[in-house]
Amino acid sequence: AQTVTQSQPEMSVQEAETVTLSCTYDTSESDYYLFWYKQPPSRQMILVIRQEAYKQQNATENRFSVNFQKAAKSFSLKISDSQLGDAAMYFCAYRSDMEYGNKLVFGAGTILRVKS
Amino acid sequence: DGGITQSPKYLFRKEGQNVTLSCEQNLNHDAMYWYRQDPGQGLRLIYYSQIVNDFQKGDIAEGYSVSREKKESFPLTVTSAQKNPTAFYLCASSWPRGVTEAFFGQGTRLTVV
Numbered sequence: 001a002q003t004v005t006q007s008q009p010e011m012s013v014q015e016a017e018t019v020t021l022s023c024t025y026d027t028s029e030s031d032y033y034l035f036w037y038k039q040p041p042s043r044q045m046i047l048v049i050r051q052e053a054y055k056q057q058n059a060t061e062n063r064f065s066v067n068f069q070k071a072a073k074s075f076s077l078k079i080s081d082s083q084l085g086d087a088a089m090y091f092c093a094y095r096s097d098m099e100y101g102n103k104l105v106f107g108a109g110t111i112l113r114v115k116s
Numbered sequence: 117d118g119g120i121t122q123s124p125k126y127l128f129r130k131e132g133q134n135v136t137l138s139c140e141q142n143l144n145h146d147a148m149y150w151y152r153q154d155p156g157q158g159l160r161l162i163y164y165s166q167i168v169n170d171f172q173k174g175d176i177a178e179g180y181s182v183s184r185e186k187k188e189s190f191p192l193t194v195t196s197a198q199k200n201p202t203a204f205y206l207c208a209s210s211w212p213r214g215v216t217e218a219f220f221g222q223g224t225r226l227t228v229v
Contacts, residue, residue, distance in 0.1 A: 035217060035218075043222070091158060104208070105161070106161075111156075
């Protein structure tokens, strides 16, 4: 079974600085997708960024980028120029690309605090 | 507007009662999921469905039941067999394959009184 591990329960960053959130996963599959979701205090889940495993190029979305290391099964999220609105719980998620039975598996989450 | 709707937002259950949480989507997604979130913790998968009239147990299915009679709807019943049901419940939908993301409802907070 696939598992997702986020080893940092909490992180803090100063406004305008850069922070990296870690995520590792365990799978025997070769085709899959990885996601980072943000959950602000409203508890609404918001997609931050996504990555296809077959793509070597790391995904970027404005101030958000990932470092995807397929061999190491690592998928970290880098937030540049941190803003107060980035404060939230961040979840890493995995989904396989099998024909059937694709669960969306989440890590335990990392609480990000942004200091002004 | 397309989206996924959960109701009610808050739900109170007495000991020994079954309660049903509603989840409806108009995104034409085939796959739907139910997750449980406890305070300060991640999302644990309860049940998921990739097609009408079919669903699979997730990691914590005991004490819960679901049905998928329509593509748009995936209700979750929390039965009296679930000994610790107080939690935040999230429903999501997506295409069953591909890089497209899952869309989430706004959640239901269930409290046992």
